[in-house]
Amino acid sequence: MNLEDHAGDIISKARLHAGIDAGEVAKAAGLSVGELEQFEESGRTAKPADLPGVARLLGLNPGKLQAVASGWQPATVDLESWRELRAILSQGPGFSVNAYLVWDEVTREAALFDTGFDATPMLQMIA
Structure with a gap:
C-alpha cells in the first residue's frame, strides 16, 4: 500500500x-x-x-x-476479504489521495473516508 x-x-x-x-x-x-x-x-x-x-x-x-x-511502505492489506470495503485512488493536482468506501449491501447506506477528488467511482460502486 x-x-x-x-x-x-x-x-x-x-x-x-x-x-x-x-x-x-x-x-x-x-x-x-x-x-x-x-x-x-x-x-x-x-x-x-x-x-x-x-x-x-x-x-x-x-x-x-x-x-x-527511506522508502518504508505499510504491508498491503487484501480488502477483498470484506465484501463491501474498497480503497479508491483519486488523482489531484500533482498528487493522489486514497479514499475508502464501506457500505451495506442490502440498504446501500455508505460511509466514505478521505473523500478524494472525484466521487464518480464511489457512486458507481454503491449504485
Missing part, C-alpha cells in the same frame, strides 16, 4: 500544526529554508537532512520519520 504522504509532507504538516517557523526547522535539518521548502514539496533534497533532529523539534518519532524517508 502506498502512503499518500512522503517525509516532506509529514514535516510540513507537523511544522504548520506546531506553528514552528520554516527557518527553525531548516536549521534543525541542516538545510537552507529553500532546501527545506523543496523537501516539503517533493520529499527529496540534494543533501542529507538531519531528520532525527527535525523529528525531535516537531514531536515526531525519529525512527518512523527516517523509515518513511
